[in-house]
Amino acid sequence: MWNIAVKNERTTEDIALGIRRRVFEHAMRNNGGYLSQACSSAEQLAWLYNEELNLGAPTLPMIPKPFGGVPHADNPDYHTGAGYNGPFEPDFDRLFIAPAHYALVAYATLIETGRMAAEGLEMFNKDGSSVEMIGAEHSPGMEVHNGTLGIGLSTAAGLAWARKRKGEKGRVWVYMSDGEVQEGQTWEAIQCCAHHRIDNVKAIMDVNRQQCDGAMDSVMEVGDIKTKMENFGAVVVEVDAHNVNDMREAAKTKHEGKPLIILANSNPFHAMPILEERFPRLHYVRFKSEDERARMNISIAESLGVDPIDYAH
C-alpha cells in the first residue's frame, strides 16, 4: 500500500535525477526513446508530483493491468489511468499531461514518486499493455487522450469551470509543451478561461523550443509566447525549468479571474550534454549506429552518475 507520508522524503532534485536515470536506461535497452523530454521536463514533473499537486494515494494496482479495452457500451469495467494520481475527491488536484508524447517521462515520474512499480516501465510500448508509447487515457497517470496536441488546456478549462461551479477546492493542472502554441485551440482555450474567469486552472509549459521536425524557429516561429498569452488573458510567469525554487515561487503568483501559465524555459539536453550532437532532431532519439549507442551509453551514464547500461542482456 502506498503511504502518503512518503511524500517529500526525497528532494525534488533527487526525483528528477531518478526520472532521467530510468528514461536513460529504458532508451539504452530499446535503442532509443524520448531522452530529450527527460532532459527538459524531469524537474517540472518531479516538482508537480513531489510538491505542488495535492493528490491522494493511488487507487490502481502498482503493477499496471493489461489493456482492458476502449470505452464502449459493452465494456462496463473500463476505467482510465487517472487512479495513479489518486481518487477523484473534491479537495484533490487533477493533472492532464497535454503532450502525451511525454508519457515515458511521466511513467518514470510515477515510479520515482512511489505511485507505480518499476515493472510498469518494462511494459512500455509492449503489445497488449496499457503503458502505451503515446499516453492513452487508460495509461498510468492519464485521464484523457491528449495525443493530438492542443486539446489538453481546453479539457482542463471545462473541468475547472465545472469544479468551480460545484464548489470543489481541488485545482486542475495541465502539463503543456511549447509546440502546442502553434495550434489555434491553445489560444481559444486561454481566451475562454479569461472570459469565464476560470482561475482554478494552472499550467506549466516545457519551453524547450523543440518539436518533431526540429527547432521550433525552423518549423514555425511563434514569437513572444509570454506576451501573446498575456494578451489573450493569462497570467504568465517565466522560470528556469531546472531551478525548482523558481517553480515554487511562480506557483504562488496571484491570478484571480485568469489562468496561470508558467513558462519553464528548459534545456533539451540538460544533464545529458552529449545529446547536443543530435540537435536539432531531438523529438525521438533513435541511435544511428552501435557506435553511437555505445558512446551515448558511456557519456550519459557518467553524467547521471550511474554505470553504463548492459543493454546486450
Added chain:
Amino acid sequence: MVEMVSRPYERAFEKHALANPEVLCISADLTSSCEIDKFRDNHPDQFLSMGMAEQNMMSFCGGLGLAGYRPFIHTFGVFTYRRPYDQLMASIAYPRRKVRIMGFLPGITTPGGMTHQAIEDISVMRSMPNMTILETGDATEVESICEAADSIDGPVYCRVLRGSMPRLFDTPIKVGEMRELSLGNDVLIVTAGITTEEAMRATKALEAAGVSVRHLHLHTIKPFNAEAILDHINAVKGGVITLENHVTEGGIGSLVAEVMADNGVGKKLRRLGLKDTYAHGGSRAYLMRYYGLDALALTQGVEDLLGKKLGISEADLAEARVDAVHSLAKAEGL
C-alpha cells in the same frame, strides 16, 4: 388542416433544462439562431457562451462531461464536426461523454450554401464509434428531442429543425424504434427528417395511382434496428426506396443497403438524396426540387423502381399534402 408549430425547440429545451440542473446550455455565437436566446436571458446561470471557437468548445464540453454535467451544444450541425472533428472524436466520442450535440440546419434547410449545409453529417457520425444519432422530422419530435437525447449513456448528435414546422406525429421519439406510417406491400419508402413530410405527400398520390406503399420514418439512425427494417423489406414485392436530406453515401440509403446486403436480400434499392454533390444557397423548396429531394422526385424514383409510369403530376402532390399528413398521422396511431 395540418397544425403548424412555431419554435418548439425553444420551449422544449427550457422545460428539460430547468428540470435537470446538470444540463448546461452551450452556445457558439448562434444563440438566437438556435432558439436559445430567451433561455440565455432568463437563465444565465445555466448558459455558457463559448464564442466562435468550436475546437475549444468540444474539448471544454468533454471536461464538463468529465465532471458529471450534460452539456447541450447549440450551433449549426455543420460546425460541430467539420472544423472540430478531432476534438469531437478525442474529447467527446472516445470517452463517451454525455454531451448532447444539437445540430441545427440539417442538410439543405439553410440558404447558407456549402459552408452552412450539413450534408454528410450522418455519414461522419455513423462511422464514429460510441456516437448515437437522432433526427427530428416534425414538431413532436423536436419537442421530445431533449429528453430522448438526454436518456443516452454517451454522446448524441441530433439533427434539429427550427422555426415553424408541421406536427406530423402525436407520440414522442422512442429511441431505438422507427415509425410505421403505412403498411402496404408494393414498395418500401424509408425517410428521415424533412423528407418524411415529402414522402407523406407522395404516398397518397402513389396509392391513388395503384401503388401499395409501406413507409417508415427513422428518428433513431444509430444504433439501428436492422431486424425490424428487414421484416419490412421482406414484406414488399417491388423494392425499396430511400429519400434523405443528405448525400446518398453513408446516410440512411447506405444504412438500408447494408442491411439488405448483410442479409442477402435480392431486391432493388433506389437511394435518393444529394448525389455526390455539394448544394448551393437557396430556399428549401427550391433546393429540394433542384436536387431531387422532394415528393415529385420520390414518385419519379418509385416509377423507376417499378419500371412503369404512374402519371403523377406536381398538382396531384400539392393537393395530397394536407389530407395525407392528417390521415397518416392518425394511421400511425394504429
